[in-house]
Amino acid sequence: MTIPHLIGVHPAWLPPEAFSAIGSRRTLVQADESAPARTVRAEVADACARHGGAIAGPGEAADLVLALTSAGPLPPAAQAVAGPEIGAEGFLLARQDGVTVVLADDPAGLLYGFFEVVRQGAAAFGASRPAEAHRPALRRRMLDHWDNIDVHPVMGQVERGYSGGSIFWRDGVQHEDLSRVRAYARLLAATGINAVGINNVNVHATEARLLTDRLGEVAAIAAEFRPYGIRVHLSVNFASPVALGGLDTADPLDERVREWWARTTGRVYAVIPDFGGYVVKADSEGQPGPFAYGRSHADGANVLADALAPHGGVVHWRAFVYNHRQDWRDRSTDRARAAHDHFAPLDGQFRDNAILQVKHGPLDFQTREPVSPVIGAMPNTRLAVELQVTQEYTGQQRHVCYLAPMWSEVLGFRFRGPDGRAVADVTTSGGLVAVSNVGDDPYWTGHPLAQANLYAFGRLAWQPGLDPAAVLDEWIGLTFPVGQDGDAERLRGTLHELMDGSWRTYERYTAPLGVCFMVRPGHHYGPDVDGYEYTQWGTYHFADRDGIGVDRTRATGTGYTGQYPAPWSEVYESLAECPDELLLFFHHVPYGHVLHSGTTVVQHIYDAHFAGAEEAAAMRARWAELDGTKTVDAALHGRVSELLDEQVRSAEEWRDQVNTYFLRKSGVPDAHGRRIH
Amino acid sequence: MTIPHLIGVHPAWLPPEAFSAIGSRRTLVQADESAPARTVRAEVADACARHGGAIAGPGEAADLVLALTSAGPLPPAAQAVAGPEIGAEGFLLARQDGVTVVLADDPAGLLYGFFEVVRQGAAAFGASRPAEAHRPALRRRMLDHWDNIDVHPVMGQVERGYSGGSIFWRDGVQHEDLSRVRAYARLLAATGINAVGINNVNVHATEARLLTDRLGEVAAIAAEFRPYGIRVHLSVNFASPVALGGLDTADPLDERVREWWARTTGRVYAVIPDFGGYVVKADSEGQPGPFAYGRSHADGANVLADALAPHGGVVHWRAFVYNHRQDWRDRSTDRARAAHDHFAPLDGQFRDNAILQVKHGPLDFQTREPVSPVIGAMPNTRLAVELQVTQEYTGQQRHVCYLAPMWSEVLGFRFRGPDGRAVADVTTSGGLVAVSNVGDDPYWTGHPLAQANLYAFGRLAWQPGLDPAAVLDEWIGLTFPVGQDGDAERLRGTLHELMDGSWRTYERYTAPLGVCFMVRPGHHYGPDVDGYEYTQWGTYHFADRDGIGVDRTRATGTGYTGQYPAPWSEVYESLAECPDELLLFFHHVPYGHVLHSGTTVVQHIYDAHFAGAEEAAAMRARWAELDGTKTVDAALHGRVSELLDEQVRSAEEWRDQVNTYFLRKSGVPDAHGRRIH
Known part of the structure; x- marks a missing residue:
């Protein structure tokens, strides 16, 4: 396998310098033949080739040992740190007796451990330290692309994209050279992302066919993501049984519809065995959905979930359902209420492999919204929170607007007060999803500094408790390696100062x-x-x-405040207590x-x-x-x-x-x- | 020549019934072999074939005589009405001794006389009446099409078009079958129109080439308009010498540029001997113009006028020049002032075959504007007034909005008070121009009742003093022929009531x-x-x-009122005297x-x-x-x-x-x- 180093494309947080600590040392990799494990070997070899280090053979001395617990007897250095179960995608990191050890139970964990060593750089080879366990707090860490195959007459190649064209398609056809996708996968893996939705949730006619006769294009993209431990998801049109299957209905309770989805999904897995699953925007802004058949959104999600279940796939079902043909004269309708009104009553009705994907706020990725009450109202449903890395409402990658502080606030929000669970706790099994800000721009994200949002999203999805300012410094340190005659402190100080408070400035x-x-x-x-x-x-x-x-109060307004549990139902209801920054949202x-x-x-x-x-x-x-x-x-x-x-x-x-x-x-x-x- | 009767296309004001009075009688045509004269013969033959009448041979008795003064000895009935010169495009209409006579000095006049008899129907064959002279008040009566060859990503096939596609082009290519254009020419001739600009004044790259390697398409369109006495104009890009000619400048005073325009224009006339001339939007909304070279708009217009002069062509130079990158904070800039500021100082500097085409109001075809002060400020310039038949700001052919009352107010406006000349008098040599509302829609104009605006425009261009309500009734009578069992009064009453006041309702x-x-x-x-x-x-x-x-007063505002002569400068300046309907325009x-x-x-x-x-x-x-x-x-x-x-x-x-x-x-x-x- 070749590591993608692209000419004319900015290396983002993986410049050659980031690999000098590893690449100048001797590394032993003991792993299996899985795709991520082979990637780790190739990465190490690539780094060594560039920086003069070497790969150690079995039994040879090494500065770094990267080992899978399941791949035969552990090297001595690794044996010393082995302990209880590490868990899926996790790893132990230790330094003892002059050897740095990464130990993982599965190949994905090994890959993440490798990138953690990259991130730490020389520090990973410094003082001894006991084994520390790294595990992703959220199981699912996903980026959704709103990419179209055909250039949409209004929305273009990438809906809400501000970074050039799509890295997957251009003017109706897939890129012949997908090395850009491989390089993207590598960047994402280095932040901890493990899933990508490759096409727009508004699924137009051409894109709908990715599920069937254009499935080969999905397989080609999956092949680029696979080495970096990322599974590919497809946005599908709920009416596919009609549009693609020739049925006269897409009623989720119709047996022919169930069979069509099962059969069609089976064909997908025959081609892409590690396919992640579906993403669905239904009954929203003109997209078809179960309402047309008098069925609930649980019925709609479950027919897809059932089709995916035998193959280990999941469906991400979006909760972004509201009346977009509202009469502005009618003040009793409140779009903010819509998702809770539609979905909260369905709690417990979704399959285990159906994930309800909820935008972080009740409206639509505004600069400041309260946290969506849906997230606090469905304890018996797998919930994913959806963020927007692409800066649709936050400056469209023409403004510096570092969003991690906002996301951190959302993830730390506790619906039932200080002793309750945080949003990040509620979403451990559902995960964190964001709309990507990446395109075929040489800097990936249009604005070079918008790379920080992509990086921070992955890091917060892995560990929501990270300090956004520290993540920012991490990104700066990796992305702006400063040579001997550069003034690193000055650069980093300037960038930190510019970016850290930029969301609040915006x-x-x-x-x-x-x-x-x-x-x-x-x-x-x-x-x-x-x-x-x-x-x-x-x-x-x-x-x-x-x-x-x-006025969204219960007393005199739309009653939206009543969708929150105490204490927030009272705090938001009260003009005296409502936080300033949300005052006009509620009053x-x-x-x-x-x-x-x-x-x-x-x-x-x-x-x-x-x-x-x-x-x-x-x-x-x-x-x-x-x-x-x-x-x-x-x-x-x-x-x-x-x-x-x-x-x-x-x-x-x-x-x-x-x-x-x-x-x-x-x-x-x-x-x-x-x-x- | 075949008269175009199109299947599936509404006949507008020329339904078969409109020809029954002529078509059921005996008609003698004495004319030459010019295109319009041949058209008159073909029209008469077509009408007779449908309604049982006949063409009378020389010396035979006839109910209707259509004769050219220049085409040999006049038939006796025509001799009786002949008198002094009739003039270009005019005709005499008389009925004596049971014979209706149309007499004209030129073939165009004969054609217009023929359509006048069509319009009058049976009444043309009623009581005797002495010869009445019909002459167009305005020499130039023109419709401009804002049609594109390529579908523009924002503006579509027809900019500000609300009637389907273009009758000339579709998706980058000319229609193979141009019979729709012939039928359109016929409708226009029946109202008195004698010129058509065929392409958008915003001349994009493809359309610019109509002047050179796509000239054949212009010729093909001209061939369809020619039989109905209509000359074709082309919108050209001021930067054509650069874009098409490979020169490094389009400076109108550069000798190479002058030569290029002369040579290129010569080639156009070699292919289309009766080509009408050019239409130019320069230094406006992003279009190139003479300002780039430090030249005046007179310089710009004159280089084109000089190229056209040897061939008898004219250039329509649009006065729609303003700063479209204004700062809303700056209240001293007033877009309404722009055309007068730019053009009034140039009065007298334009060639005789340069026509300055001025929008009727100082802004942009709004529902209510004062009359543009430019029209009153350039006595030594040929001026054309530009109206908008296409209802960009007046309901986009989804609203009934009969515009003739507005146009009538404009044409009757007198800059120097009751004893001064009306707008219609100022524009006799320049003419009246309008943006067409026609597309490939089966009703021509999207809204069937919007046909009335097209009809009324032609009629007012011929005779600005016509009563808009009478023109409306004329159109209703022609367009809605009512059979024996229909209730004509009711239909006509309803339509009149619906339409006559619709502009004021809007x-x-x-x-x-x-x-x-x-x-x-x-x-x-x-x-x-x-x-x-x-x-x-x-x-x-x-x-x-x-x-x-x-506030556009001189006392406290932008000073725009000062662009009018007395009495309007004082009327508009005065809060007490300013007409209610323009109050907020001025104060x-x-x-x-x-x-x-x-x-x-x-x-x-x-x-x-x-x-x-x-x-x-x-x-x-x-x-x-x-x-x-x-x-x-x-x-x-x-x-x-x-x-x-x-x-x-x-x-x-x-x-x-x-x-x-x-x-x-x-x-x-x-x-x-x-x-x-």
Whole structure:
């Protein structure tokens, strides 16, 4: 097997330098002939070839031992650290007597252990340390691609993609050379990802056929992911029995439909034995679903789950179901309520291999939303939380917006207060899923610094308790190796400063206080305060001359607060207790309402927008200081500089539009007399 | 020559019944072998073949004599009416001693005379009447097609087209069968149109080549228009010398550029001897132009005019030049001023065969705008006024909106007061141009009733003084021939009632009081009060909690009123004198400002929107009464019914969004307590 080193493609967090610690030493690999184990051998050989190290033969001395517990008698160094069961995908890491040992029960664990040593670099070969167990907190760690085969007339090659084209398809055909996919798999494995959904959840006609006559393309992609321990999933159209099978129904309780799914799924596994399963967006934004047949979403998910079960596959069934033809005049309908209304009553009705995939918030990947109440309401269902690495609403990879702090808040949220389980605990078997931000861009993610979001997602999916700031530093350290004459401290300090608080900066200059959707309809970039206000999409703020916000209380509003258990049902219901940052999500208040911060709502809007735009300008200034230094590649510096120009321009546009809108509407002047248009 | 009777295509105002009066009689045609004269013979023969009449030989008795003054000795009946010169494209029409006579100096006049007899039907063969002279008031009567060859990714096959595809091209290739074009030419000739621009003024790469290697396609289209006396024009890209000619400049004063245009134009005339000329959109919305070379628009137009002059062609140079990257924060820039600022100083600098084509209003075909001050400011320039038959901003052929009353107001507007010249007088040599609303739709215009706009445009271009209501009745009478058992009065009464006031109805439920652009950005359909408010397009209303409108006065605003001569400069400047319907175009006023009508601005907004939506509902109800009667074709009735459903829905949406917007912003309740959301 060849390790993919692509010309003209940025190596992201796996530059050659990252392998120098391993590659300059002697490594013994004792493993089986599984794909991930062969990958580990090939990786070690590749690193050694580049950095002058060597592969140790059986019995030879080694600086690093990578061993499977199941692959024959352990080398002595490994024997010393062996203990109780390590568990699926986990590994032990130890350093004793000058030998670093990675020990795993399965090949995937060995691969993750290898990349952990890469991540630690020279530190892995430093002081002795006892065996520490590394195990993924979440079983399923998945990236979904919203890639189309045909270029969609509105959504393009990649729906909500901001990084060029798809790494899988272009203009209707699969790429002949899939080495980019292999390189992507490698990057993902280094963060701990073990599953990928390869096509858009909006499954159009051509893409539907991936399940049948274009299955060969799925197999080709799976072959690229397999060496790195990643299973491939397919988004399927719920109406496939009709569209592809020629049946007159897709009713999940119809025996012919069940048979069709079983037969079709059997054919998939005959070609791809380690196929992961399906992803389904049903009865949502025009996609077909079980409602057409008077069946529940549990019925819908289960027919697919049953077809997958004999083969060990799972179905990811998305909970993103709401009325997208809402009447804005009707204030009793609340899109935020929809997923809970639809799904909470179905708790316990889903098969063991059906995973309900729930967006982290009740709306749609906004910069600030409360955590979706569905996640706290279905203890008897396997739940996956869905995040959006692609920055649809958070700057579209033109703005620096490091999202890990938001995700960390979500994963740490406890529905029943400090003693309850965190979101990360609720989703151990279901997992964490995110929409990928990767395309065929030379930097993978359009904005070079958006790589950090992809990296952090994988790391948090492995270990949700990680500190986002530490993960950021990890990413910086790997991605920006600094040569002898570079100023590593300065580069890393600048990047950390630029990125760590960037989500909150973005929040400051965009929609305020948890009110959502002040973006341009359609493409969702840039401000349009009333853009969605009178539409069918259920995304309103109800600003008038007196105040703003959505009343979602039980007392006087839509009752959405009642979807939370105590204490949150009370905290959110109470104007006095509701956190400032979510105030307008839950309450309609006068512009003069005083926040916990001590300022009024309208003054907060002005202050936050002036501050946010200033912070964006400061980011640009900080980055400019690195220009011409040897610490950062000139081309990369140039691209980031251009994007920061756009971010500053856009932040000022946000500031001016939002402030002007509220000055015109409220008539309240800025307390500090700054210029509002 | 065969007269085009197309299967499956609605005959519009030329159904077989329209030819029964001529076709059932004996007609003598005395003319030459020119294309229009041959058409007249073929039309008469076709009508006779259908209705049992006959063509009279020389010297034979006839009920109708159609004669050219230049084609040999006149028949006795024609001699009796002959008199002084009739003039280009004109004709005399008389009935004496039981013979109806049409006499013309040129073949085009004969053709128009023939269609006048068709229009009059049996009445042309009634009582005797002395010779009346018919002459076109405007020399140039032109329709422009914004058709693309390739389907544009955003704008489609026909930019701002709402009637299916193009009648010329489909998906990059010309239609093999151009009989639809011939039938279109026939319809146009029957209204008096004598020129057609065949391609989009936004000239993309493929379309640019119509001038050179795809010239054969232009020739093929010209061959279809020629028999009906219509000359073909081509929209060309100002940068053609670079893009097509391989020059390094398109500078209009560069000798190589002049030579290139002369040579290229010569080649066009070698293939199409009666080619009409060019249409150019330069330095506008991204199109190239003379500004790039520091030259004026007169320089730009004149290089093309000089190339065309030896061949008798003209260039239509569009005055739609403005800054479309305006900063909404900058209230000193006023898009309405742009055309006058750019072009008025150039008066007298254009060649005789250069026609400056000016949109009727200073913005862009809004439902209500003042007349463009450019039209009153260039006495030494040939001016054409441009209208929009395609209903981009007036309901997109989903709403009934009969536009002739608006056009009639424009054509009758007198810049210097009652004793001054009307717009129609200013444009006698330049003419009237409109963007066509025709596509490959079976009804030609999407909405069957939108045919009336096409018909009325041609009639008003011929004779601007016609009463729009009378033109409407003319169209109804021709288009809806009612058989013996149909109730003609009822049908015609219903249609007249539905259509005659429909522009004012549309105005009532859309943007109020001359404020513009409250439409959804991009596609321009449906309401979005703030849709363009914070954009680069220069289309603002500045509504805040206290008031609304654009201050374009000299005293305190952008000074736009100063572009008008007295008395309008004073009328528009004065809050007291400014007409209500243009108030917000010229003034920013408080919501409580009292209109001449006696109501406040905000109450007017509420009243007009409730009334407009009610009127739309009443239109639907009136139309429904015709269902199942024998007076109107069932398929046509069904299509209009569906479209009226959409019009009512859309009108209610307009009403509710606009009223809600202003209630939220002003806080002023409706005086009549009606429901506003």
